[in-house]
Amino acid sequence: KQEVTQIPAALSVPEGENLVLNCSFTDSAIYNLQWFRQDPGKGLTSLLLIQSSQREQTSGRLNASLDKSSGRSTLYIAASQPGDSATYICAVSFQGGSEKLVFGKGMKLTVNP
C-alpha cells in the first residue's frame, strides 16, 4: 500500500532555530512530491514541488530535498519565525497509479517568540 508518513506529529521550538521536517513514503516510484502549509481553518498553500528527476527545490528560507532510494523527503526551514507556525503537509504522487496525491497527516509546528 502506498503511504506517506510524517513524524513527529507536532513540534514546538523557539524562534530562530533551523528546522528539519521529515516525510517518508513507501514506494520509491514517484512522479513528484509536494510540500504544503495549512493555517488553522484555511486551505492548503503549496510551498514547494519536487519532480521525480530533481534532488531539491528552494524558495526563500525553505529548502526541500528528495531521496527516492530511501523513500524520504525533508523540508528545511532556516531561521524560523513565529509566522512559520502552521501545519506542514507532505504529499506524494506515485507512478503507475491514478493522478491522486497521497497525503501525510501533517506536522503541527509552533515557533515561540
Add this chain to the structure above:
Amino acid sequence: NAGVTQTPKFRILKIGQSMTLQCTQDMNHNYMYWYRQDPGMGLKLIYYSVGAGITDKGEVPNGYNVSRSTTEDFPLRLELAAPSQTSVYFCASSLFRNEQYFGPGTRLTVT
C-alpha cells in the same frame, strides 16, 4: 486572478438532505480534484477530473457525485447526507500532474 474558489464556506445539513458544493478555478487548469479532510487524518481523494466531460473515482467516492461540463467548474453533489460526511471539503486544480492549488474549503456538518 482568484485561483480556486469554493462556496459555501460553511453548511449544516440534516440527515437525508442533499446539497451541491461549488468549485471554480480561473487558471485554465485541466485537472481538478475533490478531497475531504477529517481531524487527525490525511486528505482523502473523493473524485477527480482530467478534463471537461471526464471524471473518475478516488479513494472515498461513496455518497458523492460529480460532473465536469466546463474547464472552470467542478461541483460535488452529496445525496442523502449522513453523519459520516461531516468533514471539511477541499477543491484543488492543477495543470496536468503538476503543482496542485487548493481552495479555502467548505466546512460541512451533518446532524
